[in-house]
Amino acid sequence: MKWLGNNWDQVLVALGEHIVISFTALAIAFFLSLVIGILAARSERVFRWAIAFTGFLYTIPTLAFLALLIPVVGLGRANAIICMVAFSLMIMIRNVAIGIREVPADVVDAARGMGMRGIDILAMIELPLALPVIVAGLRIATVTVISVAVVAAYINAGGLGTLIFSGISNDFAPKIWVGGLTSCALAVAADLSLARIERWLRHRAD
Amino acid sequence: MFPQRIFRNLFVGAVVLLLAGVPASAQVRVGSKNFTEQFIVAEIYAQALEAAGIKVERKLNLGGTLIAQKALEEKQIDLYPEYTGTMLLVILKAPSMTDPKAVYDKVKAEYATKGLVVLSQAPMNNTYNMVVRPETAAQYKLETVSDLARVAKELKLGAGPEFRDRADGLPGLKSVYGIEFKEDLQMAIGLRYQALAGKQIDVVNGYATDGMISALKLKRLKDDRNLWPPYYLVPVVRREALDANPQIADALNRVDALLDEPTMAAMNYQVDGEKEEPKDVARAFLKAKGIVH
Amino acid sequence: MLFIDAWQFIVAHPGRFAGALTTHVALSAAALGLAIAMAVPVGVLLADSRRGTQLAITAANFGRTLPSLAVLALVMPLLGTGFVPALFALTLLALPPILINTCAALQQVDADLVDAARGMGMTYAQVMNQVELPVAMPVIFAGIRTASVQVVSGAVLASYIGGGGLGDFITAGIAMMALPQLLVGAIPATMLALGADWLFGLLQRTLTPVGMRAT
Numbered sequence: 079m080k081w082l083g084n085n086w087d088q089v090l091v092a093l094g095e096h097i098v099i100s101f102t103a104l105a106i107a108f109f110l111s112l113v114i115g116i117l118a119a120r121s122e123r124v125f126r127w128a129i130a131f132t133g134f135l136y137t138i139p140t141l142a143f144l145a146l147l148i149p150v151v152g153l154g155r156a157n158a159i160i161c162m163v164a165f166s167l168m169i170m171i172r173n174v175a176i177g178i179r180e181v182p183a184d185v186v187d188a189a190r191g192m193g194m195r196g197i198d199i200l201a202m203i204e205l206p207l208a209l210p211v212i213v214a215g216l217r218i219a220t221v222t223v224i225s226v227a228v229v230a231a232y233i234n235a236g237g238l239g240t241l242i243f244s245g246i247s248n249d250f251a252p253k254i255w256v257g258g259l260t261s262c263a264l265a266v267a268a269d270l271s272l273a274r275i276e277r278w279l280r281h282r283a284d
Numbered sequence: 285m286f287p288q289r290i291f292r293n294l295f296v297g298a299v300v301l302l303l304a305g306v307p308a309s310a311q312v313r314v315g316s317k318n319f320t321e322q323f324i325v326a327e328i329y330a331q332a333l334e335a336a337g338i339k340v341e342r343k344l345n346l347g348g349t350l351i352a353q354k355a356l357e358e359k360q361i362d363l364y365p366e367y368t369g370t371m372l373l374v375i376l377k378a379p380s381m382t383d384p385k386a387v388y389d390k391v392k393a394e395y396a397t398k399g400l401v402v403l404s405q406a407p408m409n410n411t412y413n414m415v416v417r418p419e420t421a422a423q424y425k426l427e428t429v430s431d432l433a434r435v436a437k438e439l440k441l442g443a444g445p446e447f448r449d450r451a452d453g454l455p456g457l458k459s460v461y462g463i464e465f466k467e468d469l470q471m472a473i474g475l476r477y478q479a480l481a482g483k484q485i486d487v488v489n490g491y492a493t494d495g496m497i498s499a500l501k502l503k504r505l506k507d508d509r510n511l512w513p514p515y516y517l518v519p520v521v522r523r524e525a526l527d528a529n530p531q532i533a534d535a536l537n538r539v540d541a542l543l544d545e546p547t548m549a550a551m552n553y554q555v556d557g558e559k560e561e562p563k564d565v566a567r568a569f570l571k572a573k574g575i576v577h
Numbered sequence: 578m579l580f581i582d583a584w585q586f587i588v589a590h591p592g593r594f595a596g597a598l599t600t601h602v603a604l605s606a607a608a609l610g611l612a613i614a615m616a617v618p619v620g621v622l623l624a625d626s627r628r629g630t631q632l633a634i635t636a637a638n639f640g641r642t643l644p645s646l647a648v649l650a651l652v653m654p655l656l657g658t659g660f661v662p663a664l665f666a667l668t669l670l671a672l673p674p675i676l677i678n679t680c681a682a683l684q685q686v687d688a689d690l691v692d693a694a695r696g697m698g699m700t701y702a703q704v705m706n707q708v709e710l711p712v713a714m715p716v717i718f719a720g721i722r723t724a725s726v727q728v729v730s731g732a733v734l735a736s737y738i739g740g741g742g743l744g745d746f747i748t749a750g751i752a753m754m755a756l757p758q759l760l761v762g763a764i765p766a767t768m769l770a771l772g773a774d775w776l777f778g779l780l781q782r783t784l785t786p787v788g789m790r791a792t
Contacts, residue, residue, distance in 0.1 A: 086559065107449060120600065137770045138732035140645075142763035147746045149579070149756050152358070153351070173748060225644035233751070234346065242650045247318055247474035250559050251654035258647035265642040348752020374753075442658075442739065445752040448593070470749065471658055471739030479658045479739060563722075 081252040088241070089256055095236035096264065099155055100223045102161035107170055107219060110163065116200065125175055132168035140165075140216025140229045148233065159232035165226055166219035177208030208263025210279040217272035224265045228257075238264070312525060312532065315361035316344040317352050319444070319473040320491060320555045320562065321548060325365040327566035328539055329519060335576050336535040348446055349374050356400065362525035363532070367410055369393070369515035373451045380452070384409070384514040391518075399523045403415065403536050406515035406543040408493060412452065412512050413504040415490040417480065421503035428508040432487070433461040441465040442485030444473035452512055452565075453489070460511040477556070495544055495553025517543060541574055582757035584762070594746075598765060599752075600660070601742035604732045605769070607664055609725055612671030616715065620679025621651070621705060630680045640673035645731040653738045663740025670731050671724040680722025682713035715785040722777035729770040733762075743769075 082089065104241030118125040138146075143164065147157045181204045189199045205212075231239025244250075312333055316326035323344055330340045343361050346352040353375050355361045371391040372378050378394075381387050384405075392402040414429055416439075421427075424435045432439075447453035448468065463507040470484055477496040478489045490497050490504065492515075497504065519536040526532055551569060554560045570576035587594045623629035650668040656662035686709045694708045710717075736744030746762030749755070 081559075096712045104675060134771070137726055137734040137774050138767045139763075139770055140743060141733045141747055142766045144750065145759045145763045148751070148759065153355075153360075179724045225646075228644040228646045231346065232748075234343065238347065239646065242646060243472075243737075245652065246472045246650060247345065248320055248323075248476050248555060248559070249478050252559075254650045254654055258644075258651040261647050262643045265644060269638075291589050347748070348754070348755035351751055404580040423668050445745070447754050449749060449755065449758070469659070469739050469741065470736060470745045471735050475653075475739060482657050484659050486737070500610060 081250075082256055083181065092236070092238045092241055092257070092262070093260060095261070096224070096238045096261070099158055099230070099235060099237060100162070100220070100227050103159045103223050103227075104166065104220060106215070107163045107166035108216065111167055111170035111174050114167075115171045115268075116178065118171060118175040119178035119204075127167060127176075128171050132164075132171055135164045136168045140226050141232070144230060144233050153233045153235075155235045157233055158227060158235035161205075161230065162223045162226045165222050169218045169222075172216075173211050174208065177211030177215075178204050180211065181207045210276055212274045213272060213279055217269060217276060220260045220272060221265050221267045222263050223263065224268060228261050304491070307404055311363045311368055312363070312529060313341045313343055315346055315355055315364035316342075317349060318345050319491075320495075320552050321491065322365060323518065323562035324551050324555060324566055325546075327563045328543075328569060329363065329365065329536055331566055331570055332535045332539045332562075332575055333532060335570070336531045337524055338529055338531065338535075343497040349450075354457045356520065356522060357398065359522065359524075363521040363536075365517055365520055366520045367515035367517055368405060369452065369513040370413065371518075371520075372513055374446075377451070380511075380513045382510060382513060384516055387514055388516065388518075395520065400574055401521045401526050401533075403519045403521060403533055404540050405518045406540040408517050408543050408545045408548050409514050410491050410493045410517060410545075410548070410571075411507070413490040413492050413494075414507075415488050415495065415502040415504055416486060417483075418501055418503055420486055421505075424504065426505055428506040429457075429463075429511070430508050433463045436463045436465050436487075438466055439489045440484075441468040441489070441554050442471055442476050442479045443468065443489045444476070445470055447489050449512040456511050460509050470488055474556070480501070493548040493552055495549050495551070495556050498549070498555055499557050517548075539570070539573075539575065579756055579760060580767050583760035586757050586761050594761065597741060597743050597745050597762075600740075601729075601732050601744075601766070601769065602736060604660065604664055604667060604740060605725070605728045605773070607723070608667035608671050608728045611668045612675055612724060612728075613721060615668075616672050616675035617679050620683060620717075621710070623680060624683040624705070624709070630684060634677055634680050637673040637676040640669070641645075641677070643670075644736075645670055645727065646734050647729065649738055656778055658739035660740055663735035663738060663742075663792055667728050667735065669729050670726045674720045674727065675717070676725040678723075679713070679717050682716035682720075683709055685716070686712050708766075715730035715781055718777060718784055722774060722781060723775040725777050726770050729766065729773050733766050742753075 098185065114128050118128050140161065143161045144157060151157045151160065185203060186199060187209070189203050212273060227237045228239040228242065231237050231243055238257050238261040241253050245253030246261055302338045310355050314326050314330045314333070316322040326342065326344055330342055343355070346355055349370055353366050356364065368384070368387045368391050372387050373380060376391065376394050378390065381390070382567070388405055395402050414432060416426060419438070426432055444454070448470065454468065454514055465487070471479060477494070477500060480488045480502070490502070517540065519540060521532060551565050554565045555562050567576060600764045619633065623633050648669055649663065652662050652666040653731060656665060689710065690708055694704045699707070732740070733744040733747065735742050736748050743762045743766040746758050750759030750762060
């Protein structure tokens with residue numbers, strides 16, 4: 079890989095950009111889905127509406143979504159991050175809500191019996207116990223977000239996609255290979271690490 | 285409060301990353317459109333400015349003509365390389381003209397009203413050249429675009445995303461030459477010659493300075509009815525950026541004067557044919573001309 | 578209003594729109610069809626082998642994480658530009674969800690059910706066709722549903738490697754900053770994806786044996 083040898087700095091910059099926007103989007107999605115997910119856990123109506131709406135967002139093709147945002151937020155990172163957050167919400171809200179609901183009722187009752195307030199029960203019992211399921215959702219969201227970020231390079235958000243598009247623009251295969259394989263590797267690595275964390279959390283919860 | 289601390293730290297981390305992601309403002313931001321020549325010229329401009337002591341940020345591979353123009357108008361970039369014919373027909377949507385100086389003067393004047401400065405034009409006319417494989421030219425006896433019009437119904441065209449909508453693209457070919465192709469395919473600009481060589485398409489809207497045209501020994505068809513205006517290369521700069529950094533004008537005019545068609549075609553070939561990086565080709569050019577050491 | 582301009586664009590270029598729409602649907606349908614034709618039989622064949630199923634699921638899980646654009650782009654240096662390379666890439670993208678769901682569904686079929694059927698004298702093939710597959714159908718169709726949305730979405734990207742489809746309007750719209758044209762690409766593509774999701778959701782529910790329906 080002669081090209082890679084001479085241009086690894088370009089690849090690292092692209093990788094760095096990719097990780098930054100992905101992480102930012104995931105963090106935002108995480109917080110949004112916590113808030114909405116907690117509400118959805120308590121109310122069947124909220125759950126159904128939230129899932130229906132975010133499910134609709136998820137079905138929109140990536141490039142179409144990015145394109146639809148152009149008149150609103152223009153090009154670049156902000157556009158990409160909004161898209162990534164939108165795509166992550168369904169799975170994360172669903173998993174937060176389901177995770178909380180699956181906490182055994184008697185555990186919650188016992189806590190209430192001990193005089194704990196609602197917010198403490200949430201923070202110290204329900205959320206920690208729901209963590210494995212939440213992380214399972216985070217895992218899928220992470221892979222989704224990395225995938226979107228690859229396409230987002232087209233609207234100038236930076237990231238590994240720039241290598242792919244540049245390689246296609248110049249009909250230069252090595253760039254396509256490096257960009258393509260690195261983004262695959264990043265997605266797989268993220269998936270495996272989160273799978274590990276998920277397994278550890280489940281093991282700990284038993 | 286294990287979970288609470290984690291959540292709070294994550295939140296702070298996200299905010300920090302978001303802010304850190306905002307790049308430090310460079311003095312000048314150089315943009316480019318989405319094909320090889322644009323990458324090379326933008327790099328030449330960028331490196332020439334750096335040699336003149338200006339800090340440069342590159343925003344290359346913008347998706348097309350009007351998106352680059354929009355980036356300029358919305359102050360997301362400070363300058364990019366454009367062609368006078370494109371400025372006339374596609375951006376200003378004005379009627380076509382044949383005299384290079386007339387075109388230059390018109391676009392310069394109109395752009396000035398938008399707060400954009402058009403610097404000197406380079407001695408290269410990167411006009412459209414409809415090209416076909418030598419066998420196709422021999423088979424149908426093609427010398428001019430009018431000849432192409434005769435047989436276009438049997439041929440497939442491949443072009444970039446703008447050609448179907450530009451006044452100097454398919455609509456122009458239709459109104460001036462009456463051309464209707466059997467099929468017209470849209471693809472990334474850099475893939476046209478590969479598709480042509482691979483016989484997936486038969487005709488390409490070549491750019492006069494494309495390195496691959498001579499490399500593949502393609503036949504250029506003469507524009508006998510003068511559909512296309514001159515497309516001379518010019519740097520387009522935001523007035524405010526120029527006022528803040530007056531050295532931009534000299535630096536860019538100097539390199540522009542050195543860009544003629546053979547030079548540009550050779551550099552294009554180094555990237556498209558020999559797969560070198562645009563920035564390396566730009567550097568070698570500037571070194572040879574003594575602008576960079 | 579943007580939507581009106583978008584509609585007028587379609588009216589002004591009916592052939593172009595019809596062509597792009599047809600290509601998009603053709604690419605998506607063909608890729609989905611090919612993926613089903615490959616993944617379901619493989620899932621069935623491996624149903625008996627624990628290790629085989631594990632391997633298939635692991636491989637498919639790996640495939641599931643690959644960014645769609647990366648797969649499309651990586652096919653280009655190998656197969657060139659156009660419809661066929663795009664079809665190849667999209668089929669690859671559709672395989673993982675269908676394969677995973679087929680394997681998982683067949684594995685989850687109640688062992689007692691299978692034993693009972695065997696006990697009644699049914700052959701392996703009969704058990705598979707009359708017991709296991711019908712029971713597994715809902716989950717298999719869930720996988721097909723996921724794959725269909727992925728394929729319609731991926732077909733939008735095919736424009737970049739000359740595969741045609743509704744993505745052409747999006748890239749052209751971006752290049753020319755023509756917002757109506759952007760919508761001409763983005764909205765029908767979204768509608769196609771939603772339509773596929775709805776259609777396969779409907780099929781999934783219809784094919785669920787009555788006794789197994791949740792409602």
